[in-house]
Amino acid sequence: MPHPIIEINELTQLVADLLLLDGRQSLVSLACTCRALEEQALSTLWSEQSSLETLIKSTLPPGILSSPQFPPQVCNGDCYRGRL
């Protein structure tokens, strides 16, 4: 049973927004820490993206990126792999 304060969406959104300022890795950590906060953390994490590479690299299998046209260093999605 999560603490009632975690069920206040406005508060958890504020926490997620503040963590985003700190860096996306903090949101990944938040999502992995508490299931009650996972959705808020992930929705904030994915809310704004400057490419699709991160999404593809972090959620689809490494083989999908094995083509020489798509070298592994193009994004930092690896840090999320297996965690999201």
Place this chain on the structure above:
Amino acid sequence: MGIVTGVVSNGYIQPTRAEWDRFRRNASWMRRLYLKQNSKIPGEVLRMISDNLPNGILCPGLQHLALTPKFHILPFCRLFLSPNLTEFSLRCFSFAGAEIPDEAVSSFTSTITELQVSSLQYLQISPGSSQIPSVRSVISDAVLRCGPPLTELSVSVPLSDAAVRHIMLLPNLVKWCTKDGPPSVSLMSLSDAFPRLRILQLLGEASLEWLPLFGAATRHTSSKQDTHTPSHRGPGQKLKTLDCFRVQVRVDAAFISPIMLFHGLVNLGLKSSCSGSGGCAFNLMDDNVAEITTALPRLRNALFGPPCSHNSCQTTVSSLVLLSTRCKDLVYLEIHFNTTNLCNDFEPIPENPHLRDLCALPRCRLQQLSVSNAPIWIGEEDIGPVAAGFLRIFPLLCHILGRTSTWVKISRELCNNR
């Protein structure tokens, strides 16, 4: 459309069902996406994604989408056309002279056709070529489908007259960037047009034909109604920003005349440049500048085109004084002024008969003065006095933006003299 899993196809390992579920879940949280031209996603991967989307939309919650795709990505742009979009930008670039492949044109037009525009607040479309009739027609149709929410519209190709008439009546349009000349309209209908337009950006010579029309409509409205009530002002009087891009135009009294009716103008940007062989295109004189400063006292950023190296213009330091004393909000200025006798021109203002009346007036808060390619021939010993002269006119001046080392030295000297 079946869900494909766990096999190798075309050199790519197919994701499992769980991986697809996670992929789609994360994509569903996207609200803003910027897909740039340097994206390295192969078309095959996007095709695989497309084949595994049950409803054909990758990011159903997307609200802001900006695409500058390579041609091979264009067929997949429809994956991002969420029904919740409020901002949409699609810009394609082709190298000069290079033809856009037929497949790319076809994908581009399909994307625009499928786009739901009725709820859009921001729409920018730049197809990379204005020469393809089918593209112009599809974009015109999309514009005709735009509704009252639209506040910003930028289209880099000429549109149909019907589309332009529709734009004129959009009730909430605040910013419009156009390459079109006006359709044939009556002054009466124009005085009711563009009810909330504040920012007008004109691309190319044809679009400049709007200026006299706006001017005429403003005169027409002023003669008929109480112009102190904002809703009764003509479209020109409500403008706060006017930019003219990619134009080769002679900046003279006739060109400026309609603009001087836009009394609320805060930002004026004439990005016209003098051509190397055609001589200087800046034909204003100090008297014209005096009229401009009286007509447009709210100017904050005033760009009259980058000064050229011909140094044949007839405006002088007097124009700078006029601008400083009459446009109190000015912070950025770009204007031709003749630098042939700059040292003499900076003689103490009370000794200059043209400026004597202005010397006691407070000055504007100008911080940057762009002199671009303007030549300057002064010795090292004159750099300090010239910098001091500029500071007498613009007491808060921080930077003079010029191309020669002398201008750089004068700019540095401003700090020492202040």
